[in-house]
Amino acid sequence: MNTHTGRTVEFPQFSGIRCLMMPYIQGDSASIPDIYAPYRDIVDLVFLKKGDIGFLTIDESVAVAGTPHRGQRAKYGRALHTEVGRVPGQIYCWGGGGGWGVPRPSLGPRPKPKPKPRHRVTLDRDVRILLANNLDDSCAVWDAEHEDTSLDGDIGHAAADYPFDRASFLKAGEVHEIGILTPHESLPVQQDFNRQFLRIVSSGVHGREEYFTLNPLVSFN
DSSP states (O other), X not given: OOEEEEEEOOOOOOOOOEEEEEEEETTOGGGSOGGGGGGHHHHHHOOSSTTSEEEEEEEEEEEOBTSBTTGGGOXXXXXXXXXXXXXXXXXXXXXXXXXXXXXXXXXXXXXXXXOOOOOSEEEOTTOEEEEEESSTTSEEEESSOOSSOOTTSBOGGGGGGSOGGGEXXXXXXXXXXXXXXXXEEEOBBSSOEEEEEEXXXXXXXXXXXXXXXXXXXXXXX
16 A cells, blocks of 8 residues: 655755665664765665664666656556566565566567566565655555566556556655555656655565675675
């Protein structure tokens, strides 16, 4: 489900820094490396459960006019997705069939056999996530759960079930809490913009992908 936490954050000056699913101690800015120092105030104030392991994503990059910021992974007309994919046996995971955040394999000159689902990372069903960004109306969130999600979390095929008149549109700095199966969508931006995106994932994540950012201050297996 989607909940506006009532909290807002003020993003620091854009500098192009980035980390992906970096383990850290929630509510403890001393647990993040100096390169992320501009976000220390936010880390101290925004958390799901202070003292627990969490996973921090900071993505500062240019959003290009006319396209959704994270839409390049969408297989359908809308970049509508859940945070996780799902494989048979009720396993909620990243990495099964490409995933949101996992580079897709390149297409060769001949059709390739469909790869078997793989999942280096699994998530507990009750994992919670905090989202915020610095651009009004660049992300839509629905107060729903899409249990029957796909292997890679792309649910663009079900877009008719999620009309925009039922969505909440994140305003700059607003912190929203969602679940791993909450439908949300990156929306086309009106002009080129230095977009800053923040995501905090709770404990309950098992394993790691190669692209996850290592944290020399916090060990996590």
